[in-house]
Every structure is written in C-alpha cells, then in structure tokens.
Amino acid sequence: MxxxxxxxxxxxxxxxxxxxxxxxxxxxxxxxxxxxxxxxxxxxSLGAQSLRSHRTNVLGILVAEFEPFSTELLKGASREVAGSGYQLLAYSSGDGEGAAIGWERRSLARLSGTLIDGAVIVTPTVIETKQGFHVVAVDPHTGPSGLPTVDSDNFAGAVLATNYLLSLGHRRIGHISGRPDLESARLREAGFRKAMADADVAVDERIVRVGGFRTESAAGTAAALLSLPDRPTAIFAGNDLSAISTMDVARSMGLTVPDDLSVIGFDNVPESALVNPPLTTIMQPLQRMGAEALRLLIDLIAGVERDTHIRLPTELVVRASCRPYR
Amino acid sequence: MxxxxxxxxxxxxxxxxxxxxxxxxxxxxxxxxxxxxxxxxxxxSLGAQSLRSHRTNVLGILVAEFEPFSTELLKGASREVAGSGYQLLAYSSGDGEGAAIGWERRSLARLSGTLIDGAVIVTPTVIETKQGFHVVAVDPHTGPSGLPTVDSDNFAGAVLATNYLLSLGHRRIGHISGRPDLESARLREAGFRKAMADADVAVDERIVRVGGFRTESAAGTAAALLSLPDRPTAIFAGNDLSAISTMDVARSMGLTVPDDLSVIGFDNVPESALVNPPLTTIMQPLQRMGAEALRLLIDLIAGVERDTHIRLPTELVVRASCRPYR
DNA sequence: ATCGGTATCGATAACGTTTTCGAGTCACTC
DNA sequence: GAGTGACTCGAAAACGTTATCGATACCGAT
The missing domain is CATH 1.10.260.40 (lambda repressor-like DNA-binding domains)
Structure with missing residues (x-):
C-alpha cells in the first residue's frame, strides 16, 4: 500500500x-x-485488513477434513455465495482423523476475531458461540441446540428406508447403527424402530447393533449379524459406508446381494452409485444443505429475522441392492 | 493474548x-x-500472527469455484496435508462463473504477503510468482511454464480414447474439442489426431468442432455434428460435461446411445457414472493430482531438490456408452 | 482585511502478534 | 565483597491496514 x-x-x-x-x-x-x-x-492484505477493521467480507466454512460429505456441502455453499458479495474460505485443521476433538472451537478462535465475518461449522460437537459473531451449524452431533442449525430429516428418512424393506416383504430386518454419540445416528435408529412398530413387526434386538459409521467397525458388525443361525433377510445400514461394507462382507461369506440379502444405506454419497450392485439408499440433499446454511449465515449477519432451524427432507433412491423377499 | x-x-x-x-x-x-x-x-489470531511473522503453517489452495473438479483435488490435498504439520485453507474469490479473469493473481496477492506460506492454484491463466513465495499450479491453461506444475497426460489419454473407438471398428469419429485457450484442450485434440493418423484414418474436419467444455456450447456443437447427412458413428468429447451433453442431444434427436452412436468423454467426474447409460471415459486421477501438488508444495517450501513437473497417467474407464460399429 | 465554511489530505494511533534487546535477579568465583 | 555470567522477563518496535482528527488551502461573504 x-x-x-x-x-x-x-x-x-x-x-x-x-x-x-x-x-x-x-x-x-x-x-x-x-x-x-x-x-x-x-x-x-486480508490479514492486516481484518486485524484493523474486523470486517472482511469473507465467510468461513470449517470442516474437520475435506471428505465427500463436507465437499458436497462446500459445493452447495459455493454456489450460494456467488453474487452475494462475500468470498468463501474453507478451513481444515488437518489433524488427520479428526483426532483432536475441539477442532471446531480452536479453528473458530483462530479465525473469528479476525479474518472471517461468520462461519458455517460442519458436524460440530461442542459449540460455545462468541457473541457478536455469527455461526451456523450443519448436522451437529447433539442435534439442534442453541445454535442456528441446518440438518436433514434423519428420522423420516429412516422410516422411509424401513418401510421400503417392509414393502418388499422383508420381516427379519437388521439395523447397523451409527455412533451412539451422534444425534443423527440415534434418530435413524429411532426411525427404524418406529416404522417396525407401526407395521407390527417385532424388532429382534440381536440383529440391531452398533456399526459406528466406519468401514472397519461396520464390517465386524455385519459379519456378526450374517453369521447368526437365522440371519436377517435385509439390513438397513446407518450410512452408505456401513452399507457398502456390509455388501463386501456378504460377498466374502458367499452371499449375493440382493438375491440372498437386501441392503439399504443412508446418505447417498457419490460412491454409492458406483459400487456393485449400485446401492439403494436414502438421499440427504447435501449440496442444498450447504447452500441453505450459507444463506442462513448471510441473513443472520444482515440481521434478517427468520427461522434459525432448517430441516431438509430426505428421499428414497432406489438402485439395485434390494429385492422382494422370497 | x-x-x-x-x-x-x-x-x-x-x-x-x-x-x-x-x-x-x-x-x-x-x-x-x-x-x-x-x-x-x-x-x-491467524491474521495478526501472519502479519508479524510471515509464517503461519497454513497452505492455501486457490480455486475459481468449488465445483467437482476442484473439490476432487481438494480431497486429495486434504489427505496429503494430514500429519504434515500444516493446515489447509481453500479460498474462492466467489465471482460466479469465474467472470473476472485474474482471480488467481488477486487472491494470491490478498493472501500471500500474509496468511499462507504457499499455495496450490487450480487451472490458473497468468501467473507471475512473487519471489520468496512458493506456488504450485495444477492443470494450468498454458501448460507447464516456469511454475512447478502438476497435470495429467492429456495427450496420451486422448490417444487412449481414440484407439478404443478405433478398436471397436469406428472410422467416422467426431471430436468436440474444448476451449482453444486451454492447453489441456489442445493436447486432447492433438492426441485424437495422432491416433487417427497412426491408424491411417483420415480426419474429416467437418466433424471436429469446438465445444468449449461447457454444457450449453457443447450441446450446440453436438446438434450440428449429428444433423450432418453423414453423421459420425462415434464421438470423442473433450470432457465429460460435453459428452453428457452430447448424449442428451442424441436422445432428443431420436438416437440411442450406444446403439446409434458411441460417446466417450474425458475426466471421469463422479457424475459420469450416474448418467444413463453410464459414460465410458478417460480418468484423470484428480485426487492424486491434488495430493501430488500439495506434496510438491511442501517440498518446495522445505527446500527439497526435486522434479518440479509432475505428469500423472490417465486411464480408460469402460462403461456403457460405446459399442462396436455395426 | 478578516472570517467562516468546505473540500482535501496526511499524521497518527490502534488492531494482535513476534522479535530484539536491555534490565533485573541470583548464584558463583576469585 | 565486588565482578561475572547465566537465566528470566518485559518494554518497545514492527507488520499492513483503517479511523479519527487536525492541518492546509481556497472560496465567498462580511
């Protein structure tokens, strides 16, 4: 200068x-x-500018890692930010595996006083919002709390998935649930139980087990379920990763999907269309969630009065991993 | 503090x-x-810190927009940065459509003096590198210039695609090329011509036309090609977007792919597996390119002596949009 | 001739850090 | 008991920007 x-x-x-x-x-x-x-x-210089003026016209989106889930959100947010006069800065603390919990608080502290005017935080755990600084949470671990939140209807989606399996004639349906500390995982299990109850089908607790949302842990759970003497004829996996893992395990045990076992997932990550057979699943509108979160953030900063909790609908995506019973 | x-x-x-x-x-x-x-x-505070010390342990990746191409790179870069001691900051100027050219220079100026220790720039046009600041270009418009560069082998990929069509018995092969100002587009066309020449098949210039890498412009070109009296039996599109667009146009003209027309793309973006029929295409290892770029950047900053031009191999991905001639 | 007002510009402090360097304390040595 | 060195700490400058406020110049009006 x-x-x-x-x-x-x-x-x-x-x-x-x-x-x-x-x-x-x-x-x-x-x-x-x-x-x-x-x-x-x-x-x-962005740094010097914000240091002095506390106004940068840059919005942040904070993620633990750039994996499929958050990059889909990012695409949606990017589309929404165009023409808004803001710029977008995505930040990852880069501690692999999200090992260090509290990354969201630390990243926020690092960027908030300076650099960015507001932030979207993806799947945060604890969140104390510094006042005067606007934050929107996407799919928070604890469900909608005090913070403005965007999530999808996990409960309804799980009901959708379960009803689909029921409509195909399956009665012996297993569930591989996610991490118990995640609200979304709890809601999916609750939706599963609700749908089963509404259809007057008893849930066999031996085929409802924690899979942890991760490939390896889900594989273990799937192997346990499938080696039971009366194994389930269909499995509702808590997310696509678990579902894909389940299909792998089934194949390795000599079962073919969907002939011997129907599998349905949750999320509709891009990979789910590429596996063999293509996975039937429940879609979360990730890009739209990103866009809605960014719009909400912009409105909050502008002081617009509006609803601060957005729940987007989920949808059944039928591919080829499920088949009528018998 | x-x-x-x-x-x-x-x-x-x-x-x-x-x-x-x-x-x-x-x-x-x-x-x-x-x-x-x-x-x-x-x-x-990141801002104040960098203002004073010019060292932040943050690396930047600068993109025009967060679309599929750059988000795939981002995933690869994110994986590579984990455990390196660096953090990753992705920045988008957010001028929709990349309307304002020179975004890479402006973003760089905004972040470089401060905030980041080095940057990966995605598909930059002009690049004057401020000295003492390290920059790696991914798939630059002008091909490898002075800058450290990561790209994929566009020429060999195009040869691969063309040879595949030739091996299916096609002789009347059209090409929808990309933006002439892009080195990658030029190399793909050159590869196409080389393969044709090597097979002693004459190129009919009337069925080699600019498609511009974008959905709408490619659609116009495709329509022109397909309404010729002796339309091509196969089309090599410059990228997947153009290929998908071509399939749409073909369908709307009453042609079925692959029965009446074979189509092959380039890039292997996630969408190409989802369209109907699934698109046969040439894969660029995008995530790996992102990872290699980041590794190169880290090495440059550390002062490691190494090759500063990385060219990654492309690969044929056979799906269902091509079929033998006759 | 003085004054008030307006238009234009620059000196300067501040933002939150890091770095340099000098000052203070203390234990030891001769 | 004074000098020496090692160790610890803080005052202050600097990074590049923005906001405040006073200085200057010029104009027209009294």
Whole structure:
C-alpha cells in the first residue's frame, strides 16, 4: 500500500480511502490512485485488513477434513455465495482423523476475531458461540441446540428406508447403527424402530447393533449379524459406508446381494452409485444443505429475522441392492 | 493474548514465547501460562500472527469455484496435508462463473504477503510468482511454464480414447474439442489426431468442432455434428460435461446411445457414472493430482531438490456408452 | 482585511502478534 | 565483597491496514 501511495504521490491514508470508497477524496485523486493500484496490481492484505477493521467480507466454512460429505456441502455453499458479495474460505485443521476433538472451537478462535465475518461449522460437537459473531451449524452431533442449525430429516428418512424393506416383504430386518454419540445416528435408529412398530413387526434386538459409521467397525458388525443361525433377510445400514461394507462382507461369506440379502444405506454419497450392485439408499440433499446454511449465515449477519432451524427432507433412491423377499 | 498475560501475571511477550516454544522462559512459568491458555481457550489470531511473522503453517489452495473438479483435488490435498504439520485453507474469490479473469493473481496477492506460506492454484491463466513465495499450479491453461506444475497426460489419454473407438471398428469419429485457450484442450485434440493418423484414418474436419467444455456450447456443437447427412458413428468429447451433453442431444434427436452412436468423454467426474447409460471415459486421477501438488508444495517450501513437473497417467474407464460399429 | 465554511489530505494511533534487546535477579568465583 | 555470567522477563518496535482528527488551502461573504 505504501508503494501505491508513493507512486501516486499521496499518503497511505488516502489510498485506503480510495480502496474503501470513503468520502473526502477529490475525484482526480481517486482516479489517479485507482490507476496506480491497477498498474501495480495491489490487493489489500486480508490479514492486516481484518486485524484493523474486523470486517472482511469473507465467510468461513470449517470442516474437520475435506471428505465427500463436507465437499458436497462446500459445493452447495459455493454456489450460494456467488453474487452475494462475500468470498468463501474453507478451513481444515488437518489433524488427520479428526483426532483432536475441539477442532471446531480452536479453528473458530483462530479465525473469528479476525479474518472471517461468520462461519458455517460442519458436524460440530461442542459449540460455545462468541457473541457478536455469527455461526451456523450443519448436522451437529447433539442435534439442534442453541445454535442456528441446518440438518436433514434423519428420522423420516429412516422410516422411509424401513418401510421400503417392509414393502418388499422383508420381516427379519437388521439395523447397523451409527455412533451412539451422534444425534443423527440415534434418530435413524429411532426411525427404524418406529416404522417396525407401526407395521407390527417385532424388532429382534440381536440383529440391531452398533456399526459406528466406519468401514472397519461396520464390517465386524455385519459379519456378526450374517453369521447368526437365522440371519436377517435385509439390513438397513446407518450410512452408505456401513452399507457398502456390509455388501463386501456378504460377498466374502458367499452371499449375493440382493438375491440372498437386501441392503439399504443412508446418505447417498457419490460412491454409492458406483459400487456393485449400485446401492439403494436414502438421499440427504447435501449440496442444498450447504447452500441453505450459507444463506442462513448471510441473513443472520444482515440481521434478517427468520427461522434459525432448517430441516431438509430426505428421499428414497432406489438402485439395485434390494429385492422382494422370497 | 493480553487476557492470558494478565491472568498468568506475565507480559504478552512471555506468553508469545510460551506459545511458540521459544527458549528463555522458566519451566514453572511455561506451565503456568499453558494452564491459563488451556483454561481460557486462547488461540492465536491467524491474521495478526501472519502479519508479524510471515509464517503461519497454513497452505492455501486457490480455486475459481468449488465445483467437482476442484473439490476432487481438494480431497486429495486434504489427505496429503494430514500429519504434515500444516493446515489447509481453500479460498474462492466467489465471482460466479469465474467472470473476472485474474482471480488467481488477486487472491494470491490478498493472501500471500500474509496468511499462507504457499499455495496450490487450480487451472490458473497468468501467473507471475512473487519471489520468496512458493506456488504450485495444477492443470494450468498454458501448460507447464516456469511454475512447478502438476497435470495429467492429456495427450496420451486422448490417444487412449481414440484407439478404443478405433478398436471397436469406428472410422467416422467426431471430436468436440474444448476451449482453444486451454492447453489441456489442445493436447486432447492433438492426441485424437495422432491416433487417427497412426491408424491411417483420415480426419474429416467437418466433424471436429469446438465445444468449449461447457454444457450449453457443447450441446450446440453436438446438434450440428449429428444433423450432418453423414453423421459420425462415434464421438470423442473433450470432457465429460460435453459428452453428457452430447448424449442428451442424441436422445432428443431420436438416437440411442450406444446403439446409434458411441460417446466417450474425458475426466471421469463422479457424475459420469450416474448418467444413463453410464459414460465410458478417460480418468484423470484428480485426487492424486491434488495430493501430488500439495506434496510438491511442501517440498518446495522445505527446500527439497526435486522434479518440479509432475505428469500423472490417465486411464480408460469402460462403461456403457460405446459399442462396436455395426 | 478578516472570517467562516468546505473540500482535501496526511499524521497518527490502534488492531494482535513476534522479535530484539536491555534490565533485573541470583548464584558463583576469585 | 565486588565482578561475572547465566537465566528470566518485559518494554518497545514492527507488520499492513483503517479511523479519527487536525492541518492546509481556497472560496465567498462580511
């Protein structure tokens, strides 16, 4: 900036005023300075700017890692931010495996006082919101709490999945649930039980087990379920990862999907369409969730009065991993 | 930070030393300060930190938008950054459509003096590298120039695609090329011509036309090609978007793919597996490109001597959009 | 000739850090 | 008991920007 000032023959203060379009600079000076800025390719330093003015027109989206789930959200957010006058900054603390819990608090502390005007946090655990700074949570571990939240209807989606299996004639339906500390996992299990109850089908507790939402842990659970003497004819997995893992295990045990076993997942990650057979699953509108979260954040900053909890509908996506019983 | 200093009964200078593990602080003091830091949940402000020290342990990845191409790169980069001691910050200028060219220069200027220690830039056009600051380009418009670069073997991939169509017996093969200002598009066309020449098949210039890599423009080109009296029996599209667009146009003209027309794409974006029929295409290892770019950047910063141009192999992915001629 | 008002600009403090360097304390040595 | 060195700590400057406020110049009016 001082380069620009020197070249244009003015002070840095004047350059700053020109950059920010403040009143009190002669028209001729404005043009001259802008010319020099253009020539030198000057661009304000984000760091210094925010340090002083606490306003950057940059919104943050904080994720533990850039995996399929969060990158889909990112796409949606990116589409929404275009033309809003904001820029988007995605930040990952990069501690592999999200090993260090509390990443969301630390990242937020690092970026909030400075750098960004507001943030979308993906699947946060604990969240104490510093006041005067706006935060939107997407799919938080604990379900909608005090924070403005965007999530999808996990309960209804689980009912959808279970009813689909029931409609195919399955009665002996197993469930591989997610991590018990996650609200979404609890809701999916609850939806499963509700649908079973409504259909007057008793749930056999021996075929409802924790799979933990991860490939390896789900594989263990699937193997246990499938080696029972009266194994389930269909399995509702808590997420697509678990479902895919279940199909692998089934194959390795000599079972073919969907002939010997129907499997349905949850999430509709891109991979679910690529596996063999393509996975029937419940879609969460991830991109739309990202877009809604960003819109909500922008509105909050602008002071718009609105509903601060958005729940988006889930949908059944029928592919080829389920088949009528018998 | 001054809060921490006051609570711990020391000066901010001492706190800074503790945070950065500098020598010259008594063991007892270190422990007391760390205790207070933990209690107050203090985290250094990225902005102020970089402003002063020009070292943040944060690497940037600059993209025009978060679309499938760049988010795949991002996944790869994210995996690579884990455990490296760096954090990852993805930045998008957010001018929809990349309308404003020069976004890469402006974003870089905004973040480089401060905030990030180095950057990966995705599909940049012009790039003047400020010295003392490390930049890696992924798939640059102009091909490998002075900058350290990661790209995939577009030429060999195009040869692969063309040879596949030839091996199916097609002779009348059309090509919908990309934007002429992109090196990758030029290389793909060149590969196409090379393969045709090697097979002693003449290229009919009327069925080689610019499609521009975008859905709408490619649709126009496809429509023109397919309404020729002697339309091609197979089309090699410059990228998957163009290929998908071509299939749509073919369908709307009453042609079925692959029976009446074979189509092959390039990129292997996730969407290509989801369309009907699933698209046969050439895979670029996007995630691996992201990972390689990040590794290269880290090495450059560390001063490791190494090759600064990485070209990754492409691969044929056979799905269902091509069929033998006759 | 003086004054008030307006338009324009620049000096300067502040934002939250890091780094340098000098000052203070203490134990030891001669 | 004074000098020496090692160890610990804090004052202050600097990074690049923005906001405040006072300085200057010029104009027209009294």
């Amino acid at each position: 001082s380069d620009v000032a020197r070249t244009a023959g003015v002070s840095v203060a004047t350059v700053s005023k020109v950059v920010n379009g403040r009143y009190g600079v002669a028209q001729a000076t404005v043009e001259r300075v802008q010319q020099v800025i253009h020539e030198l390719g000057y661009e304000a | 001054s809060d921490v200093a006051r609570t711990a009964g020391v000066s901010v200078a001492t706190v800074s030393k503790v945070v950065n593990g500098r020598y010259g602080v008594a063991q007892a003091t270190v422990e007391r300060v760390q205790q207070v830091i933990h209690e107050l949940g203090y985290e250094a």
